[in-house]
Amino acid sequence: MLVGMHPHQDGPLARLRRGHEDLVLELLRKHGPLSRAELGQHSGLSRTTLSDIVTELIESGAVVATAPGTAPRRRGRPVEALTLNPSAGQAIGIDFARRAVHVSAVNVAHEVIGSASEPHDPGLPWEERIALAERLVGTLANGGLRLGALNAIGVGVVGPVGDPDSGPAQPWPSTDLPALLRKRFQAPVLVDNNTRLAALAEATWGAAAGGxxxxxxxxxxxxxxxxxxxxxxxxxxxxxxxxxxxxxxxxxxxxxxxxxxxxxxxxxxxxxxxxxxxxxxxxxxxxxxxxxxxxxxxxxxxxxxxxxxxxxxxxxxxxxxxxxxxxxxxxxxxxxxxxxxxxxxxxxxxxxxxxxxxxxxxxxxxTLGEAGGALGGIALVLHESPLLSHYPAAPG
Amino acid sequence: MLVGMHPHQDGPLARLRRGHEDLVLELLRKHGPLSRAELGQHSGLSRTTLSDIVTELIESGAVVATAPGTAPRRRGRPVEALTLNPSAGQAIGIDFARRAVHVSAVNVAHEVIGSASEPHDPGLPWEERIALAERLVGTLANGGLRLGALNAIGVGVVGPVGDPDSGPAQPWPSTDLPALLRKRFQAPVLVDNNTRLAALAEATWGAAAGGxxxxxxxxxxxxxxxxxxxxxxxxxxxxxxxxxxxxxxxxxxxxxxxxxxxxxxxxxxxxxxxxxxxxxxxxxxxxxxxxxxxxxxxxxxxxxxxxxxxxxxxxxxxxxxxxxxxxxxxxxxxxxxxxxxxxxxxxxxxxxxxxxxxxxxxxxxxTLGEAGGALGGIALVLHESPLLSHYPAAPG
CATH class of the missing domain: 3.30.420.40 (ATPase, nucleotide binding domain)
Known part of the structure; x- marks a missing residue:
């Protein structure tokens, strides 16, 4: 279930656009700061296309343009250089388990930069669980998390999660929870079953890493x-x-x-x-x-x-x-x-x-214990929305 | 098991290249004949990139360039138009079942253009089964199949098919069969279990079409x-x-x-x-x-x-x-x-x-009966090697 994403777009143009963005980000990761001209040479993209892509990447906070002069050239006038925003591309995972809320966050390099947990009564109302999640995420922000640059939030819940139209009645407010989270964190929200997310986490960082x-x-x-x-x-x-x-x-x-x-x-x-x-x-x-x-x-x-x-x-x-x-x-x-x-x-x-x-x-x-669900939420974000929140949803 | 494909390339550049090719083919499918300038406008690709892509597509037989004059303009000199080659992108499926060989073929529009079957003794040696397959494919060629433009062959066999290094001893010459088929048909060969291929065929054209x-x-x-x-x-x-x-x-x-x-x-x-x-x-x-x-x-x-x-x-x-x-x-x-x-x-x-x-x-x-395995071979080709044999293998 994808909430807050653009409608499913998987035509060749949407795929191509996403491929262009991936390529630009990959080139910046690999080469460090690059000028627009260098990006054009490496990527094979036309000036117009590249300009569109770069503008959107800057607007989304994934890329920053340094002022001319900071990237000196051997000759000619100094040019603007584009670099990855080190605090962008972060993702948060939240696991609303039966008796506790777990949260974790990763940076753009996909390293876990913080985790927090708090047990609660199984009967705790949803409003309070969400407030608890917000408070826990706040403690991570003190550890360096820039909420403004958030990519997306992956959320685990108890019980089956399917297509919103075909799914059974949920023990959580199925339309309100994602909307509420999206509003509070100003980021797209992906929801899945928390045990399934733990499976993804074990296959990403845990006992079956790389499996x-x-x-x-x-x-x-x-x-x-x-x-x-x-x-x-x-x-x-x-x-x-x-x-x-x-x-x-x-x-x-x-x-x-x-x-x-x-x-x-x-x-x-x-x-x-x-x-x-x-x-x-x-x-x-x-x-x-x-x-x-x-x-x-x-x-x-x-x-x-x-x-x-x-x-x-x-x-x-x-x-x-x-x-x-x-x-x-x-x-x-x-x-x-x-x-x-x-x-x-x-x-x-x-x-x-x-x-x-x-x-x-x-x-x-x-090997991941109780953190599995929240870490799986992050893995879901990294799998389905590689770096930027405005991507169309991945197929499948 | 992919045989005869290029080594697995799934970096952003390989994906981008494939995305470019897909896009060009998709635009030609949608709009009919287009000039290079029109392709450039629709695709957003630079002239250099587009020229590379088009050259490869023409060399591979997927696209044909019509002579100037056949695509008249309202003013100015007539320009070359690019169109899809209607006899390109064909794929053959062969099912080496226990007691019969089944073959099928599709055209670039993914329509089945012919099928043929012949039962045989379960003990028939592999050399003779392959010759039988070749003969059956030959009967399809009379129906309009251009072997030179073949995309790839999807082959179903009895028994488990896995990674060639980890797989068990096969009842077929595991290294020779794909090589032999590749040599005879001058096309890449993909092999999988024929029952699994029937599953893919039922999900593509049969009882669960679109599932x-x-x-x-x-x-x-x-x-x-x-x-x-x-x-x-x-x-x-x-x-x-x-x-x-x-x-x-x-x-x-x-x-x-x-x-x-x-x-x-x-x-x-x-x-x-x-x-x-x-x-x-x-x-x-x-x-x-x-x-x-x-x-x-x-x-x-x-x-x-x-x-x-x-x-x-x-x-x-x-x-x-x-x-x-x-x-x-x-x-x-x-x-x-x-x-x-x-x-x-x-x-x-x-x-x-x-x-x-x-x-x-x-x-x-x-609903597909005995033809399922061969049709599944084609579906495998279309899934894993969408149109052209030189594509890198799809991820997964």
Whole structure:
């Protein structure tokens, strides 16, 4: 869902325009300050076209024109030089998680320049969550963020996000949230599911950095995930992809929050695993105690994780056969259990994946933790709106 | 797997160059014959850049320059006009199926201008299959195909196709086949799995024409499929995607040709369904008799299809939850059973897909039949090498 972008333009002219802008920015990155004449030589663009492009880049804040004299020539009159604006091209990621707001920001070099988080009551009204996000972003601004030069904001939310027209009723004000954020930050806003964004973040900066085909599974209070396919975040026709938690497991009969029966989530969420541990006689108020029991070698705890891990690995094998990822990343609180979970997952995965794929997929723990959603928001901005907010939306 | 293409170039300059060529071709498609000056005005390109682009387009055969005089002006001397070459940009698709070779060709307007097929013994040596393909393509040439202007050939083969370095041993001479085809046809060759290509063809010209997120399942002697994701063919990290036939089914215990146990293929291939029908007391030498029994309302035949369809729908639901397609296309010989298969498939799909997705996915029979693989080869060429063989490969 793209909000605040120009209407989808993907004709050859729009693509060409974007290609021209990319080229000019790339040349300035590579060569440093250049005159308009030099840019013309390097780019092959006509004077008129180049002049249009440069004017827009300056207006958007991405490029600055230094006064004549600062770029001395060996002979003739000094000419104006064009340089990249070092504080431009920044992007902010905001993750409106169930019980916390996380924000992160990157500079034009795509380096993370700051992150901030604050937990809140799950019932906190949206107006206050947004105010909290604004306050957290403000703390980043003290660290050097120039809001005026913001490229775009990538926002993660709980629940499916699809096309605004076809999407289901959201637990957030679907038309107001992006508009509100856009107004407050004066920047375009891109919204996606926060678990899917965490998948993109793990494939960009985390456990699967650089991976082009990545499966991310998050085992938390819910079970969800995301797919990165050929280097891009996969959404599906209605934004309903990566719902691994709602794949049916063998002989599953538990009623799921989605309305179906026997979903992976009913046996592999933190709550489901704790309940199974208690049913088997284990004593644990929360995940911390269960993790402690695992560390102490409690056989009941180990068997509980073995059962959950087997279901998880079987579902992962089905998804692997369908989409063929190179890396599987396991995240969420339950994944912190480590070996007692990863071993049965890997075993069931190997048992059910096509034998030819067995040695071609890596199973790894997530590395970005809670920051994944916000970082994924930034990755979304960098993928879909490379440097400037006025770009037409990328296809797909 | 791209063979005979230039090395992967995806820098801003290569993209820009390709954008320039696309733009010039698009302007000629839209406006008809144009002079260089008119092309310059429409495109915004400098004279030098435009001259380079036009020279290459003429050399490659995509554009022809008409002699001065054929494009009269109201005043001044007559100028040369540039037009699209109507016989350029053709592409051939070849499907080396198990027991037949299929070929198809399209013109620059992407219209199918001819198709040809010939069955053969499954043991036919590769040299003879290639000769057969050449002969079939020759019959298309009589129909107006100019081999000299060929863009590229898209080739479908049986079995997984991945990166040549990481791929498994192929049942075809993996280094020789593309080289041989390239040499014979003097055109670049792109190779992919023929079932995946059929998926791309159904999403381009068939049951899901125009669909951007499509799941194609082929129920034949084997069970396989392909995914189209955001409008592009999905390959996976090692070319091992779309292997829906090797997803485990509930309480499946049949040994599969892939080496695993309980795969969908062991209960939903034509052979598996026939075997189940016979085990239940049905009499059928082949699929034709089973289809006849279904048409006659034979309850044993209907129950057999019900059981297979339930497994198929359950696996489809799992894949849908993971990748969220808008359309599911069922192809292959078994899909010709129609309602007795589609009904139980749809029922199991609806029972196991996330309730929120239930009404968002269409289940449709394939429409391209045996030609799908060859047409998919053409679609691959058009996707990855839009008009001219010297383009750098598309990203992804």
């Amino acid at each position: 082009r085909d990545v499966l991310y599974l998050r085992l938390s209070h819910g079970v969800g995930g995301g797919l990165v396919v050929a280097g891009a975040l996969h959404r599906g026709a209605y934004g309903l992809s990566g719902e691994f938690g709602h794949i049916a497991v063998e002989s599953g009969d538990g009623r799921c929050s989605c309305g179906a029966t026997g979903c992976l989530e009913t046996v592999a969420s933190v709550g489901a695993v704790l309940a199974a541990y208690r049913r088997a006689g284990g004593l644990a108020d929360g995940l911390a105690e269960l993790l402690g029991a695992l560390e102490a070698g409690d056989p009941v705890a180990l068997r509980t994780l073995e059962a959950a891990g087997t279901h998880i690995g079987t579902v992962l094998a089905a998804v692997c056969n369908a989409v063929g990822p190179g890396v599987i990343v396991l995240g969420g609180e339950l994944a912190t259990a480590g070996t007692p979970l990863f071993e049965p997952v890997g075993r069931a995965l190997r048992a059910h994946i096509m034998p030819i794929s067995r040695d071609r997929v890596d199973l790894r723990p997530a | 951007r997120d499509v799941l194609y399942l082929r129920l034949s002697h084997g069970v396989g499929g392909g995914l189209v994701v955001a409008g592009a063919l999905h390959r996976g990290a090692y070319g091992l995607s779309g292997e829906f036939g090797h997803i485990a089914v509930e309480s499946g215990d049949g040994r599969c040709s892939c080496g695993a146990t309980g795969c969908l293929e062991t209960v939903a291939s034509v052979g598996a369904v026939l075997a189940a029908y016979r085990r239940a007391g049905g009499l059928a030498d082949g699929l034709a008799e089973l289809l006849g029994a279904l048409e006659a309302g034979d309850p044993v035949a209907l129950r057999t299809l019900e059981a297979a369809g339930t497994h198929i729908g359950t696996v489809l639901a799992a894949v849908c939850n993971a990748v969220g397609p808008g359309v599911i296309v069922l192809g292959g010989e078994l899909a010709t059973a129609g309602t007795p298969l589609f009904e139980p498939v749809g029922r199991a799909l609806r029972a196991h897909i996330m309730p929120i997705s239930r009404d968002r996915v269409d289940l449709r029979p394939a």
